[in-house]
Amino acid sequence: MKRLTFSLIALLALFATLLSACGQVTPAAQPTAAPAAPTAAPVQSTTDGMAITGTVTLWHAYGTGSAEEKAINILIDRARAAYPNATINVLQIPFDQIFNKFNNEVSSGGGPDMFIAPNDSLGSQIRAGVLADLSEYQSRLTDVAPTGVAGMSLNGKLYGIPESFKAVALYYNKSKVVNPPATTDELLALVKGGNTLVLNQNAYHNFGWLQAFGGQLMDASGKCIADQAGGAEWFAYLKALKEVPTVTFSTDGGQADSLFKDGKADMIINGPWVLGDYRAVLGDNLGVAPMPGAIKPAGPLTGVDGFYVSINSQNVAGAVALAMFLTSPESMKVYVDEAGHVPVSTKVEISDPLVQAFAQASATGVPRPQIPELDNYWGPFGDAMTKVLDGGADPKAAVTEACALMNTANGK
Amino acid sequence: MATTNPELTSQPVRAPRSALSEGWKQLRTPLIYLLPALIIMMLITFYPLAFQVWMSFTDYGVIKEEGKQTLNPFGPNGTTPPNYRPAQYVGFRNYLDIVTNNPQFVARLGGNFDFWRLLAFNLWWTFSNVGFHVALGVIIAVLLNVEGLWGRKIYRAIYILPMVLPNIVVATVWRNMFDDQYGSINQLINLLITPFGFDPVQIRWFNQIQDPIPGIGLPLSYYAMLIANIWLGWPFMTIVATGALQSIPKEMYEAASIDGATGLQQFWRITLPLLRPAMVPAAMVGIVTTFNLFHVIYFMSGGGPLGRTEIMVTQAFKLINVNQLYGVAAAFSVIIALVLIPIFLITNKISRATESYDV
Numbered sequence: 001m002k003r004l005t006f007s008l009i010a011l012l013a014l015f016a017t018l019l020s021a022c023g024q025v026t027p028a029a030q031p032t033a034a035p036a037a038p039t040a041a042p043v044q045s046t047t048d049g050m051a052i053t054g055t056v057t058l059w060h061a062y063g064t065g066s067a068e069e070k071a072i073n074i075l076i077d078r079a080r081a082a083y084p085n086a087t088i089n090v091l092q093i094p095f096d097q098i099f100n101k102f103n104n105e106v107s108s109g110g111g112p113d114m115f116i117a118p119n120d121s122l123g124s125q126i127r128a129g130v131l132a133d134l135s136e137y138q139s140r141l142t143d144v145a146p147t148g149v150a151g152m153s154l155n156g157k158l159y160g161i162p163e164s165f166k167a168v169a170l171y172y173n174k175s176k177v178v179n180p181p182a183t184t185d186e187l188l189a190l191v192k193g194g195n196t197l198v199l200n201q202n203a204y205h206n207f208g209w210l211q212a213f214g215g216q217l218m219d220a221s222g223k224c225i226a227d228q229a230g231g232a233e234w235f236a237y238l239k240a241l242k243e244v245p246t247v248t249f250s251t252d253g254g255q256a257d258s259l260f261k262d263g264k265a266d267m268i269i270n271g272p273w274v275l276g277d278y279r280a281v282l283g284d285n286l287g288v289a290p291m292p293g294a295i296k297p298a299g300p301l302t303g304v305d306g307f308y309v310s311i312n313s314q315n316v317a318g319a320v321a322l323a324m325f326l327t328s329p330e331s332m333k334v335y336v337d338e339a340g341h342v343p344v345s346t347k348v349e350i351s352d353p354l355v356q357a358f359a360q361a362s363a364t365g366v367p368r369p370q371i372p373e374l375d376n377y378w379g380p381f382g383d384a385m386t387k388v389l390d391g392g393a394d395p396k397a398a399v400t401e402a403c404a405l406m407n408t409a410n411g412k
Numbered sequence: 413m414a415t416t417n418p419e420l421t422s423q424p425v426r427a428p429r430s431a432l433s434e435g436w437k438q439l440r441t442p443l444i445y446l447l448p449a450l451i452i453m454m455l456i457t458f459y460p461l462a463f464q465v466w467m468s469f470t471d472y473g474v475i476k477e478e479g480k481q482t483l484n485p486f487g488p489n490g491t492t493p494p495n496y497r498p499a500q501y502v503g504f505r506n507y508l509d510i511v512t513n514n515p516q517f518v519a520r521l522g523g524n525f526d527f528w529r530l531l532a533f534n535l536w537w538t539f540s541n542v543g544f545h546v547a548l549g550v551i552i553a554v555l556l557n558v559e560g561l562w563g564r565k566i567y568r569a570i571y572i573l574p575m576v577l578p579n580i581v582v583a584t585v586w587r588n589m590f591d592d593q594y595g596s597i598n599q600l601i602n603l604l605i606t607p608f609g610f611d612p613v614q615i616r617w618f619n620q621i622q623d624p625i626p627g628i629g630l631p632l633s634y635y636a637m638l639i640a641n642i643w644l645g646w647p648f649m650t651i652v653a654t655g656a657l658q659s660i661p662k663e664m665y666e667a668a669s670i671d672g673a674t675g676l677q678q679f680w681r682i683t684l685p686l687l688r689p690a691m692v693p694a695a696m697v698g699i700v701t702t703f704n705l706f707h708v709i710y711f712m713s714g715g716g717p718l719g720r721t722e723i724m725v726t727q728a729f730k731l732i733n734v735n736q737l738y739g740v741a742a743a744f745s746v747i748i749a750l751v752l753i754p755i756f757l758i759t760n761k762i763s764r765a766t767e768s769y770d771v
Contacts, residue, residue, distance in 0.1 A: 100733050107474055107495075108484035128474045129495030201619075248593070251716075252620060255593055266595075309637020311495060383718055390717060391621035402523075409519030 038325040050140070050321035052083040054314075058307075058322065059102065059115035060094035067276025071338035072116075075331050079322060090323065099125070106310050113313040114323065118166060118303040119151050123370030125308070126154050132309040134158045137320050143329075147367070148344030151304030154370050160306035161323035163332075164341035167302040167361035168205055168271045171278060172287045176266035180289035184212060184237055187292045190267075191244045198256045198265035199241070201249040201389060203381040204301065205269050208291045209234045210365060211299030222373030223412045224403040226381075227396075231403070233294075235388050235395035243390050249389055272358040275340025279354070288357035290364070302365030304344065376409035464674060468506055468743035470499035474736040483738070499739070506743035520734060524719030525727070531751065534723040537634070541705075543697040544642045546691060549649020554683060556650075557657045568654070571647045579644070585710035586640035590617040590712070603649050618713045632719050633713040649694060656690035657683070696759050703752060724748045 037304015048312055058076075062068035069092070091112065093101055099121045105111035107130065125131050138158045141149055148162035172180050177195055179280040181187040191197050195410065199206060210217060226234075241247045257274060259265040261281045267371040269291060270278075279286050291298035307323035309316055325331060332348045335341040342359045343350070348354050368374070384402035474483070485496050509517040510527050518525045556567055574582065589596045592614050602612040617636040623631050660683065668678050704725045709715060715722035715730070722730075724744065731741035 097733075100736070103474055103736060106482075109486055250593070252591075255591065259593060323467040374521060379524070380519070383523060386619070386621065386717055388618050390616065405519050408515055409523075411516065 040256060050324055052079060052086040052088070052318055052321040052325060054318045055087040055089065056114070056315060056318045056322050057089040057091065057112040058319075059091050059093050059098065059112045061093050061098040061115075061117060063095075064092065065341075066274075067280065068273060068339040068341075071276075071335050071341075072326075074334055074338065075326050078331070079325050082325070086318065102310075103128055103130055106312055109312060109354070111310050111312055113315055113319040114307050114309045116163060116305060116307050116326075118305050119160070119368060119370070120303060122152070122159060122308075123154060124375055126159055126370075127372060130342075131159045132311050132316055134160065134309060134316075134320060137161070137324075140324065143347045144327075144344050145346055147302075147363075148304055148306075151302075151367065152306045153246050160304075160308045161320065161327055162304050162306040162344040163327050164272070164305045164335060164343055165302065165359065166271050166273060166305060166342065167300045167358070167360040167362040167365040168208065168269050168291060169300075169358055170267060170289045170291055171260065172267045172289060173260075173263065173282060174285045174287045177287070180267075180287060181292045182289075184209065184292045184294045187267075188237075188240060188244070191241065191246045194246060194269065196246045196248070196265045196266045197241070198248045198250055198259045199238075199269060200253055201251045201385060203378050203385060206234075206238065207295070208298035208300035208365070209237060212292070212294040212296055213237070214295050214329055217377065218369065218371075218373060221412070222369075222371050222410060224373075224377070224406040224410075225401040227400045232396035232401035235385070235399055237294075238385065239388055239395055272340050272342050272355070275354060275358070276338055279340065287353065288354045290357070290361050297364060298369055299364070299366040300361065301368045302362050303368050305341070318411060373406075373410045373412075376406050380405040380409075423539065449627065458648050460615065461520065462561055464742045465746060467739055468746050469501055469503060470739050471502050471736040472499040472742070473740075500517070502739070506740045507747070510744060510747065517740075522719075522732075524722075529720075530722055530724060530727060534751075536630075537721075537723060538703045540638065541641050541645060541702045542695055544638070545645040545649045545698055545702075546695050548641055548642065548646040550653045550684075550687060553653035554652045554679070557654065571650055573647075574644050575647050575651075579707040580711060582644055583640065583707045585637075586643075586708075587618075587712045590636045592616045592619070619717055621717050631717055633716060633721050637708055637721065640712060641702070641705070644708070645698065645702070649691070649698070652690050652694040653687055656687045660686045692759075696756065699755065699759065700752060703755075704748070724751070 011170065060069075060072055062072060070091070076088060077316075080088055082087075089112075095113075095117075098115065098117055102111055103125065107128070111130075122131075127396055135158045135193055138149070141161070143157075144162055145165075148165065149158065151165075152158055152160035152162050155215070170180060177190065181190050187197070207217075210226060210230050213230040213233035215226050215228075215234060217226050219225050238249075242249055248256075248259060256268060257270075257277070260270075262269040275288075282412065291300055307319075307326065309319045309323075327345065329345055329347045331342040332341075332345050336343055336348065336350065336352070336355055340352070340355050341356070342355055342362055350359060380402040382392075384398040388395050388398045433482065472483070480503040483496075483497075485492050508514070513525065513527055552571070556564060588594070590598075592598060595617075597617070598613065598615055601615070615632070618633040620632040624635065625628060659674055664682050664686075665678055668682060703723075705723070706725045706729065709721060709726045710724050710729070713721045715726050725748065728741045728748070731737045731744060
């Protein structure tokens with residue numbers, strides 16, 4: 001019996017260890033009983049008097065080995081050196097998982113203190129109640145462009161510290177393309193003349209052509225109206241491109257990047273987040289031009305990257321202080337130089353013409369709507385594109401079907 | 413305590429007791445021994461199962477419209493998360509949404525969801541794969557069992573290879589081999605056809621919508637995954653078949669050849685019937701594994717094109733990870749179990765796999 005009791009206890013102990021190991025999603029929140037830290041740490045003008053204290057866990061979704069990852073690592077090292085008393089944990093999450101992982105972990109009481117991502121899911125995350133309200137810090141964002149603050153806000157409340165603007169533009173290889181195409185017709189003529197083009201086959205990267213052909217995705221009530229104007233022409237144009245043998249539509253972002261970087265494609269439509277990586281390969285041959293327009297200028301979705309704080313964070317002040325440090329003009333300079341980010345700060349001079357081109361693309365793009373109706377855009381329109389490009393479906397019918405599906409999902 | 417039971421030896425002199433208490437006396441010792449295992453099973457198997465069934469009748473999940481979560485009432489430091497609200501009972505709504513393809517529910521998943529198509533594809537995927545696995549497994553095992561075959565041990569070492577590689581690695585490698593731009597499969601095809609004057613092809617294995625064989629409603633990505641999964645699955649069947657082949661007495665073949673049976677007749681009349689008791693349970697394991705084979709589908713086609721190669725588990729995963737509908741996903745998992753249990757019972761009945769088998 002003695003042996004039995006012993007094994008029982010041993011088993012229970014093992015089980016308890018397992019349980020506690022499973023439960024430990026977040027690093028144990030350290031008691032932030034260190035009010036001495038602000039005096040100990042050098043107060044920097046860059047953080048506006050805010051000092052990083054306690055433990056801050058940051059998630060980012062920059063690719064392994066990318067220029068963006070290099071930039072954040074430089075900045076985190078600087079923050080650690082400036083605030084030796086603070087503990088800064090950084091974890092990289094693949095981009096296609098960051099929103100879901102954050103939502104799931106925060107919903108179950110864990111997750112990081114903050115994460116940086118585009119405002120793709122801001123609206124739905126606010127509605128899901130996973131983000132902390134940062135309105136009290138809004139007065140500190142004095143040298144941030146108003147559209148940057150607007151991109152982090154919903155219903156008059158601030159939910160993030162903006163970092164950079166992003167909108168797609170046309171990258172081209174100067175050794176192959178001398179004059180970048182200004183219109184969709186010019187682009188079509190170029191590829192018919194032998195220049196190669198790779199396009200990401202999804203509902204995001206070529207969204208700008210909806211406006212170019214005179215269309216609009218949703219009306220003020222969130223009802224899809226792309227089938228009334230522009231949508232059919234947009235898809236018909238993609239289909240016309242697809243029929244040219246020098247154009248590749250790729251459903252794999254890595255493959256599309258490779259084709260451009262290997263010189264197998266002369267042009268690609270992509271965002272500023274790959275600027276550093278493309279420049280590393282193409283050097284001075286890399287050019288950036290606005291996405292070609294048609295009857296109107298193209299209107300790519302303009303997003304804002306920013307730092308968001310979890311509703312569960314025990315150290316909101318420390319997290320915001322880190323975000324302010326990472327978006328200070330000095331830090332922004334690193335983001336611009338290393339990764340080609342378009343800064344939201346008005347105090348940062350952009351000398352690089354490529355980054356300037358992206359700044360212009362962001363300024364003329366369509367601000368990403370934060371209404372829940374947009375959540376139901378991606379599936380139907382992505383599928384419609386597949387049906388048109390891979391299945392030979394009629395562009396008008398495909399857009400009409402996608403719009404109807406989106407409105408059904410939204411109950412419109 | 414274990415060898416002689418004092419209760420039993422002293423029984424005749426004691427007063428008669430009720431059958432119930434007698435039964436309890438008999439059960440007590442085994443129960444005590446089983447208790448630790450039972451407690452562990454309760455905690456790690458039965459409780460999650462029951463919890464999932466409960467979940468399938470609620471709206472458990474991330475509720476975007478209300479800014480509320482129903483996931484976990486326990487926040488850090490013993491607090492309740494500020495956005496927590498208890499899950500609400502919704503009856504059979506989750507189940508009905510799934511099996512009736514509720515239009516709004518389907519639209520919210522992106523429009524590609526059709527439960528009955530999904531089920532049919534999943535069953536077809538399972539049986540077509542396991543059919544190839546078993547047939548190939550037996551054929552290769554018989555070939556490698558030929559008397560006096562040179563290098564037999566080397567062949568047997570090689571065919572273990574697909575089994576020791578992690579499934580996710582295998583799926584990713586095959587995904588890259590089928591890549592339309594850089595993949596080795598397209599390059600190989602071009603290497604073979606361009607010398608004969610054909611134009612180089614660029615087959616979009618996972619994107620092509622038109623069915624390669626008209627009349628059979630299966631996209632090209634199904635065939636690509638079938639090839640990968642056949643490669644992945646036959647070695648297990650070969651190992652099982654090799655083991656069973658070793659146990660067939662040589663005298664049976666000798667007697668058969670004296671009676672004038674040809675090699676083919678020996679295969680059909682001796683080898684196959686004697687392999688059956690080993691192969692049928694292995695095939696059943698194969699059916700259950702392939703029915704829920706997440707890696708190959710998720711990492712190769714991702715369910716595409718247009719959700720036509722989605723199977724039940726990958727769809728359930730998307731319900732959680734993309735749509736964050738935990739309750740619906742739980743209902744989906746219960747449906748998977750309800751589909752699998754009859755398959756198991758029917759195959760078991762037909763094959764008598766769990767009964768003893770006499771030649």
